[in-house]
Amino acid sequence: MKQQKQRETHVGERAQYEELTRQLSAVGAVRRQLDRNLPGGCSSGTAVVLALLDRDGDLRIGRLAELLGVDMSVTSRHVAHLAERGWIDRSPDPADRRSRILRLTPEGRDRLAELSDRAAELLAVRLSDWSDEDIHRLTSLLSRLRASFDDTPTRIPAVTC
Amino acid sequence: MKQQKQRETHVGERAQYEELTRQLSAVGAVRRQLDRNLPGGCSSGTAVVLALLDRDGDLRIGRLAELLGVDMSVTSRHVAHLAERGWIDRSPDPADRRSRILRLTPEGRDRLAELSDRAAELLAVRLSDWSDEDIHRLTSLLSRLRASFDDTPTRIPAVTC
DNA sequence: TATTGTTATACTCTATAACTATA
DNA sequence: TATAGTTATAGAGTATAACAATA
Numbered sequence: 472m473k474q475q476k477q478r479e480t481h482v483g484e485r486a487q488y489e490e491l492t493r494q495l496s497a498v499g500a501v502r503r504q505l506d507r508n509l510p511g512g513c514s515s516g517t518a519v520v521l522a523l524l525d526r527d528g529d530l531r532i533g534r535l536a537e538l539l540g541v542d543m544s545v546t547s548r549h550v551a552h553l554a555e556r557g558w559i560d561r562s563p564d565p566a567d568r569r570s571r572i573l574r575l576t577p578e579g580r581d582r583l584a585e586l587s588d589r590a591a592e593l594l595a596v597r598l599s600d601w602s603d604e605d606i607h608r609l610t611s612l613l614s615r616l617r618a619s620f621d622d623t624p625t626r627i628p629a630v631t632c
Numbered sequence: 633m634k635q636q637k638q639r640e641t642h643v644g645e646r647a648q649y650e651e652l653t654r655q656l657s658a659v660g661a662v663r664r665q666l667d668r669n670l671p672g673g674c675s676s677g678t679a680v681v682l683a684l685l686d687r688d689g690d691l692r693i694g695r696l697a698e699l700l701g702v703d704m705s706v707t708s709r710h711v712a713h714l715a716e717r718g719w720i721d722r723s724p725d726p727a728d729r730r731s732r733i734l735r736l737t738p739e740g741r742d743r744l745a746e747l748s749d750r751a752a753e754l755l756a757v758r759l760s761d762w763s764d765e766d767i768h769r770l771t772s773l774l775s776r777l778r779a780s781f782d783d784t785p786t787r788i789p790a791v792t793c
Numbered sequence: 794t795a796t797t798g799t800t801a802t803a804c805t806c807t808a809t810a811a812c813t814a815t816a
Numbered sequence: 817t818a819t820a821g822t823t824a825t826a827g828a829g830t831a832t833a834a835c836a837a838t839a
Contacts, residue, residue, distance in 0.1 A: 487768065488751060551822085807829100
C-alpha cells in the first residue's frame with residue numbers, strides 16, 4: 472500500500488495539464504522554424520515588435536514590454552536594436568521627459584511587410600491542410616491563454632525544493 | 633502608383649498569420665511563468681523530458697531529440713544534467729554500442745510527479761474559468777500544429793536579405 | 794563511409810540589479 | 817521618494833562544427 476499525498480487536482484486533470492505543458496514547450500520548435508525562415512538579423516521577436524507598433528500606433532517602452540510579456544530591460548534592448556537599423560523612431564515624450572515615444576518609420580513598415588510575407592509563405596505551406604476556422608480557433612485559444620496568465624503573476628509558495 | 637510584388641497569399645490571410653505568429657511568440661511568457669513556479673534546478677524542459685520517458689518508455693537520445701524538436705547536441709546536455717541528478721539512467725544499448733538506452737529511475741518518477749503537481753496547481757488556478765473541452769481543444773490544436781511543422785524542415789529560399 | 798552521440802564554442806533571449814534622469 | 821528607462825552582468829537554451837566510437 473503506497474503512501475500518497477492527496478492533491479486537489481484529479482488524475483485526469485493532471486494528465487491533461489501534463490500534455491498541455493508538453494505542447495506549450497513544443498511551440499518553441501515551431502517558432503524557431505519560423506525564425507530560420509526570416510532574413511538575417513531578424514527573429515520573430517523583431518517582427519512582433521514591428522507588428523505591435525503597426526497595430527497599436529505610438530507606444531512607450533513600458534507599454535510595449537507589457538504587450539510582449541517580457542521585462543522592460545529586455546524590451547529596451549530590442550528597441551535599441553531596431554532603432555539602430557532605422558526601423559523605429561524614438562521621440563521624446565512631451566508629457567513625461569523620462570519616456571520616449573516609439574513609432575514605426577517608413578523603413579520599418581517596409582521591413583514588417585517583408586517579414587510578414589516571409590512568415591506567411593512558410594505558414595501557407597505548413598498549414599495548407601488547415602481550415603481557416605481551425606487557424607482562427609488556435610489563435611483565439613492562444614490569445615485567451617495569454618490573457619489567463621496576464622494579470623498578477625501567481626507564484627504558488629514552494630513546499631519542497 | 634506603388635510597384636508591388638504580387639504574392640500568393642491574400643491580405644486577409646496575411647493578417648491572420650501575423651496574429652498567429654504574435655500569439656505563438658507570446659507563449660514563451662506563459663512557459664516562463666510555469667518555469668518560475670517549479671522548484672530549483674528544474675524548468676518545464678526538465679519536466680517534459682521526464683514526462684516523455686514516463687510515457688514512451690525507454691528511448692535513445694536521437695529519438696528523444698526528435699520528440700523534443702531540438703538538436704541532438706542539446707538533448708545530450710539536458711540528459712547529462714538529469715542523469716547527474718539520478719533521475720534517469722543510461723544503460724548501454726546491446727543492439728548498437730554507440731547508443732545508450734534512457735530510462736526513468738524511481739527518483740526520476742518521483743521528481744516528475746512533483747513537477748507535474750506544481751505545474752498542475754498553477755494551471756488549475758490560471759485556467760479555472762476554462763472548460764475541459766477548451767483545454768483539450770487547445771492541446772489538440774497545438775499538437776496538430778507541431779505535426780504540421782514536423783517533417784522535412786521547409787526552408788523557403790531567400791529572395792532579399 | 795555513414796551514423797550515434799558528446800563536447801567546444803558562440804549566439805540569442807531573458808531576468809536581476811545598479812544606475813540615471815525625471816516626476 | 818517613486819517611476820521610466822538604460823546598461824551591466826549572469827544564466828538558460830539553442831545551433832554549428834569538430835570529434836570519438838561504432839556500424
